[in-house]
Amino acid sequence: EVVLTQSPGTLSLSPGERATLSCRASQSVISSYLAWYQHKPGQAPRLLIYGASIRATGIPDRFSGSGSGTDFTLTISRLEPEDFAVYYCQQYGRSLYTFGQGTKLEIK
Amino acid sequence: QMQLVESGGGSVKPGGSLRVSCAASGFTFSDHYMTWVRRAPGKGLELVSYISSGGITTYYADSVKGRFTISRDNAKNSLYLQMNSLRAEDTAVYYCARDRGYNYAAFDVWGPGTMVTVSS
Numbered sequence: 001e002v003v004l005t006q007s008p009g010t011l012s013l014s015p016g017e018r019a020t021l022s023c024r025a026s027q028s029v030i031s032s033y034l035a036w037y038q039h040k041p042g043q044a045p046r047l048l049i050y051g052a053s054i055r056a057t058g059i060p061d062r063f064s065g066s067g068s069g070t071d072f073t074l075t076i077s078r079l080e081p082e083d084f085a086v087y088y089c090q091q092y093g094r095s096l097y098t099f100g101q102g103t104k105l106e107i108k
Numbered sequence: 109q110m111q112l113v114e115s116g117g118g119s120v121k122p123g124g125s126l127r128v129s130c131a132a133s134g135f136t137f138s139d140h141y142m143t144w145v146r147r148a149p150g151k152g153l154e155l156v157s158y159i160s161s162g163g164i165t166t167y168y169a170d171s172v173k174g175r176f177t178i179s180r181d182n183a184k185n186s187l188y189l190q191m192n193s194l195r196a197e198d199t200a201v202y203y204c205a206r207d208r209g210y211n212y213a214a215f216d217v218w219g220p221g222t223m224v225t226v227s228s
Contacts, residue, residue: 032211032212032213033212033213035212035213035214035215037153037215039147039153043220044203044218044219044220044221045145045153045203045205045215045218046218047214047215047216047218050208050212050213050214050216051212051214054212056214056216057216086152088152088153090153090214090215091213092213095165095167096167097143097155097158097213098155099152099153099154099155100152101152102152102153
């Protein structure tokens with residue numbers, strides 16, 4: 001089973017700043033099968049990025065994904081107040097889907 | 109408009125059973141793998157189970173194997189999760205989600221979730 005480790009666990013930033021979230025896999029992940037989600041309390045998770053770097057429908061271009069192999073990054077170029085949430089990476093491989101443990105992005 | 113709506117959550121005693129359902133609309137349900145994902149209080153997202161588009165292949169997390177059963181009715185555009193021998197640690201919001209497929213693996217449509225509480 002591929003284990004995804006996200007860092008940092010909590011990221012404290014101010015609106016307007018740049019956020020960089022990391023997702024490291026225990027084994028190489030096919031880029032087509034790496035996704036990022038945003039989750040806010042009381043709401044369903046929202047797909048942000050799939051295929052490691054493709055923005056999902058309706059996602060603002062301040063969100064971008066990059067990486068390959070075992071290291072992937074979600075970048076939010078300039079934080080808006082509505083971006084403070086928990087972010088998860090997720091992969092599919094060998095017939096298993098796994099999530100990272102999440103990064104909480106909080107207002108500083 | 110693509111939509112998933114869960115139903116059937118509620119409160120149940122430990123050892124009890126519950127069946128949650130997910131109604132799909134706005135897309136060809138039979139083309140997609142479907143999943144159940146849960147978020148327990150204070151914890152992260154956990155994939156509980158998935159089922160292939162035709163219903164042949166299923167997967168269960170170790171935490172629910174032997175107690176939960178996933179199924180689907182493509183004629184009714186519906187997904188189900190039968191939960192037996194429920195434990196306190198099964199308390200969570202349960203979401204159904206669609207795998208977009210088409211050479212990618214990502215959950216692009218989610219339901220609003222249904223709360224399951226297991227408590228004596």
